[in-house]
Amino acid sequence: MKRSIKKQMIILFVGLITCIVIGMFIINARFLEQYYIFNKEDDLVSMYTAINDALVNDTTGNEEVQTQLGQIAEQGNISFIVSDGSQVVLMTDREDNGRLMSQLFGYKIGMNQDDGHILEKTNSYEIQKANDPLSKTDYIEMWGTFDNGDSFIMRSPLESIKDSAKIANKFLLYMGVIAMMVSGLLVWYFSKKLTDPLLELVTLSKKMANLDFDAKYTSGGDNEIGVLGENFNVMSNTLEKAISELKSANNELQHDIEQKEKLENMRTEFLGNVSHELKTPIALIQGYAEGLKEGVNEDPESREFYCDVIMDEAGKMNQMVKNLLTLNQLEFGDQELEFVRFDIVALVRGVVQSCEILVQQADANVSFAETQPIYVWADEFKTEQVVRNYLTNAIHHAANEKRIEIRIIKQADTTRVTVFNSGSPIPEDDLAKLWEKFYKVDKAHTREYGGNGIGLSIVKAIMESFHQQYGVKNYDNGVEFWFELDSKLKH
Numbered sequence: 001m002k003r004s005i006k007k008q009m010i011i012l013f014v015g016l017i018t019c020i021v022i023g024m025f026i027i028n029a030r031f032l033e034q035y036y037i038f039n040k041e042d043d044l045v046s047m048y049t050a051i052n053d054a055l056v057n058d059t060t061g062n063e064e065v066q067t068q069l070g071q072i073a074e075q076g077n078i079s080f081i082v083s084d085g086s087q088v089v090l091m092t093d094r095e096d097n098g099r100l101m102s103q104l105f106g107y108k109i110g111m112n113q114d115d116g117h118i119l120e121k122t123n124s125y126e127i128q129k130a131n132d133p134l135s136k137t138d139y140i141e142m143w144g145t146f147d148n149g150d151s152f153i154m155r156s157p158l159e160s161i162k163d164s165a166k167i168a169n170k171f172l173l174y175m176g177v178i179a180m181m182v183s184g185l186l187v188w189y190f191s192k193k194l195t196d197p198l199l200e201l202v203t204l205s206k207k208m209a210n211l212d213f214d215a216k217y218t219s220g221g222d223n224e225i226g227v228l229g230e231n232f233n234v235m236s237n238t239l240e241k242a243i244s245e246l247k248s249a250n251n252e253l254q255h256d257i258e259q260k261e262k263l264e265n266m267r268t269e270f271l272g273n274v275s276h277e278l279k280t281p282i283a284l285i286q287g288y289a290e291g292l293k294e295g296v297n298e299d300p301e302s303r304e305f306y307c308d309v310i311m312d313e314a315g316k317m318n319q320m321v322k323n324l325l326t327l328n329q330l331e332f333g334d335q336e337l338e339f340v341r342f343d344i345v346a347l348v349r350g351v352v353q354s355c356e357i358l359v360q361q362a363d364a365n366v367s368f369a370e371t372q373p374i375y376v377w378a379d380e381f382k383t384e385q386v387v388r389n390y391l392t393n394a395i396h397h398a399a400n401e402k403r404i405e406i407r408i409i410k411q412a413d414t415t416r417v418t419v420f421n422s423g424s425p426i427p428e429d430d431l432a433k434l435w436e437k438f439y440k441v442d443k444a445h446t447r448e449y450g451g452n453g454i455g456l457s458i459v460k461a462i463m464e465s466f467h468q469q470y471g472v473k474n475y476d477n478g479v480e481f482w483f484e485l486d487s488k489l490k491h
Contacts, residue, residue: 009191010184017183021176028172032165037140037158041120041127043076044142044154048125051082051091052146060091069093080154082146090150103132104153107143129158197229204232208239282317285310337465342380343373344415344485348406351387355395362395364402374408376415376485382462383485386470389455390419390481399423400477410487414468418482425474434472435460459483 050072059065073080073093081100082091089101107126120127125144132139138158145151200218216233288306352359352366359366376383394404403422408415426434433439437457463470463483470483 009195010187013187013191014180014184018180021172021179025169025172025176029165029169032168033158033162036165037119037129040076040140040156043072043078044127044140044156047072047076047078047080047154048142048144048146048152051080051152055082055146055148055150076156077160078154078156080152082150082152084150100153100155103141103155104143104151107153130155201229201232204229204236208232208236285314337379337382339377340380341375341377342383344376344383344408344417345370345372345374347380347384348387348408348417351384351391352406355388355391358392358395359404362398362402364395364398364404366391366404366406368406370408374410374415374487376487378466378468378485379462382465386459386462386483387417387419389459390417390483393455393481394419394421397421397423397479403478411484413486413488414484415487416482416484418480420475420478420480422478425476426472426479428474431472431474 047069050069054060054062054065054069069091070093072078078093079100080091080093081089081104083089083101083104087101092100117129118126119129119140122144124146125142127140127142130139130141131137139155140158141153141155143151143153204216216236288309292303292306348368348370352368355366391404391406398404398421400422403420405418405420407418407420409418430439435456437454459470466485468484468486471481473480473482
């Protein structure tokens with residue numbers, strides 16, 4: 001982030017500390033020497049006062065006073081000399097005092113007064129910054145008279161003051177660099193402590209904007225950011241709940257709309273298909289019933305034939321209505337699924353046995369060799385409907401050698417059941433339409449055995465309610481229908 005708060009805080013505070021250090025360095029370099037000179041003036045005045053008191057009180061011969069004066073001179077790095085009116089040295093801290101006497105004499109006769117820069121001047125003394133031409137050294141000098149009339153001169157070299165100022169400036173520079181580095185680390189650390197929760201809140205707000213409410217604020221804290229984070233969590237939960245309720249309501253509305261459209265379409269389709277499918281049986285029933293009423297054939301055998309046709313057509317109509325009701329319930333999900341674990345081998349064998357009469361009537365041969373139990377998870381009753389539809393469909397369409405083969409193939413997590421019947425393959429254009437209601441590949445043949453094109457639609461509805469795969473496959477010598485079931489219960 002180019003404008004992150006962390007970077008701004010680091011730049012701001014490090015820059016502020018840098019400016020402070022640089023300012024202190026400039027002030028130190030510019031005014032430290034003057035400050036030392038000001039303090040040196042105080043040292044000279046203190047020395048003047050101490051000697052003046054000793055002279056007035058006539059205690060200059062006292063060892064304790066001399067020691068005290070020596071300590072003041074040593075601590076202040078001050079050289080001094082005191083003389084009377086006849087140029088006799090009364091007191092000094094130096095063995096070689098010729099230069100000091102010459103300087104004092106020069107001041108007294110006015111020779112040196114214009115050479116220096118006067119810092120302070122009173123009736124008793126004068127303090128100035130001067131340069132010794134012989135040693136080429138700058139001094140702070142004080143000269144004048146004491147209360148008893150004795151003359152004096154004191155001086156302290158400025159070289160030590162300048163050296164001290166340089167050392168102080170160098171020390172300040174080093175300490176400033178260290179201070180900037182340490183402060184930079186501290187500012188980075190504390191800015192990180194401050195901005196990390198803010199960055200977490202930024203990330204959280206982005207996820208919330210994308211409707212991702214799983215992320216929560218976890219940094220905690222009792223400060224304002226912590227309270228803000230907790231409010232984010234509450235807001236996230238509230239929004240998630242509100243959006244969830246809104247989505248649920250929207251899904252229900254969408255479902256209702258789709259259901260209504262589906263009902264309308266199915267109603268229209270149902271009426272059209274049923275009316276079409278019922279035309280033939282109703283016409284037959286009506287025709288044979290009128291024939292019976294008018295006595296077309298008086299012999300009992302003909303009447304019995306007429307009655308058989310009427311009963312057969314009525315039975316077909318009844319079966320078609322039952323199948324339509326079953327299909328309608330499956331497509332609308334009105335029937336509840338009861339998933340159980342059962343032996344698919346036993347189920348298939350039971351369906352084969354129940355269809356034995358149909359097999360014999362069709363003069364077909366059913367082959368099912370599986371004997372060991374194979375367990376699957378599904379709705380057992382609806383699975384039986386699928387197997388029965390596949391088998392009866394195979395019986396009615398078996399041709400050539402009229403061979404029907406049922407196989408069960410175990411796969412990784414599923415079990416596949418296949419029903420093959422010998423005969424002519426289904427035209428490729430018709431394969432995808434097989435699962436549509438009332439669709440018949442061979443209408444004449446279907447009519448012959450009483451089919452109404454609903455069986456495979458029921459298979460499709462059942463398998464889609466299972467969320468399992470199903471299909472049909474052509475071979476050179478026949479057709480194979482198949483479906484799959486779970487071998488293991490899915491969580």
